């Protein structure tokens with residue numbers, strides 16, 4: 086079977102086509118990205134093994150971007166399918182499913198309506214995800230579409246961990262609680278960790294540090310998420326590229342009442358001007374910040390220290406939440422590539438059994454690696470995340486569940502006919 090994974094962001098459309106192989110394998114046939122949506126100089130980049138194709142697109146919307154992706158995938162020279170009928174399903178990354186979605190689902194009108202009702206919870210992401218789904222349904226009308234929710238994996242976080250200590254009706258009436266994000270990435274890491282450690286997930290108490298542009302720390306016990314540092318929105322928790330993470334809510338009141346900030350100004354500052362960018366004053370990119378810190382820039386040094394210190398607080402508290410830890414994972418652009426962040430984040434955690442080997446840590450650059458000192462009770466691993474693979478896998482499972490349900494219904498009808 087062939088599964089097309091589509092990830093629509095606010096400025097990009099990423100896509101990848103997978104093919105099933107054997108029982109459990111999914112191999113990537115082709116992939117690409119359209120960046121600069123809506124701009125005159127938008128770029129399409131498409132690749133298959135040993136071949137890359139680049140093209141400029143003029144002000145593409147979601148429809149044009151997905152159309153361009155399909156044209157590449159079906160191109161007689163460098164495409165990987167003859168026509169779209171070879172694509173068995175499309176799986177869509179969807180950021181926020183609110184309380185309405187605990188699993189990935191086959192998209193129909195009802196699902197779209199429910200997703201629209203969740204859009205206010207992720208105003209930057211959900212409208213883009215929905216636009217992608219709508220355009221893919223128009224362009225591939227015969228292909229089943231599956232929505233895979235980033236929040237679904239975190240639906241197992243217990244109420245005592247997900248509620249804010251506000252009047253209870255804020256939760257009951259308005260759904261204000263922690264939802265958690267990066268669930269698809271965590272699901273992949275849990276799957277991969279179990280293979281890597283040759284242990285069932287139920288036996289691994291895990292802390293996953295997903296450190297990319299967005300940053301989250303997740304506690305996984307018995308294979309289920311029990312805590313995640315992101316919250317009602319993607320602003321809570323660890324320090325991110327441009328987002329502040331945990332902040333005294335009183336600061337927001339002060340900004341608005343004493344400094345006359347409008348809600349929009351607060352929003353812009355906390356989402357786009359804070360985090361690594363706000364502290365360093367130069368960049369939200371950990372590569373730039375690390376280079377400048379090495380040259381002696383004090384604000385860049387401070388940014389790295391604060392970033393790692395906040396991570397350490399989450400790691401320690403999640404170990405307490407789970408009553409111990411077996412595996413600590415670093416993933417995401419920074420987690421996979423930054424030895425300095427990894428080493429600072431676990432500095433002085435030896436008393437909890439966490440110690441990393443400096444040499445192994447330095448060598449672990451975007452490759453799956455174990456980086457703990459041996460012998461050491463806690464495994465520390467770098468595992469490059471693969472959300473697209475996970476979305477393809479979830480899409481296959483939704484299709485299989487649909488087929489099982491259809492077979493049961495058909496069986497029931499035959500029995501009914503036989504009995505009548």
Ligand code: AMP
Nearest residue numbers: 297298299370371372417418419422423
């Ligand atoms: P992601 O959102 O997972 O794609 O991660 C993006 C972030 O990873 C970038 O903003 C960089 O800060 C960071 N990153 C990527 N490569 C490196 C690297 N070699 N060293 C440090 N940080 C990196």
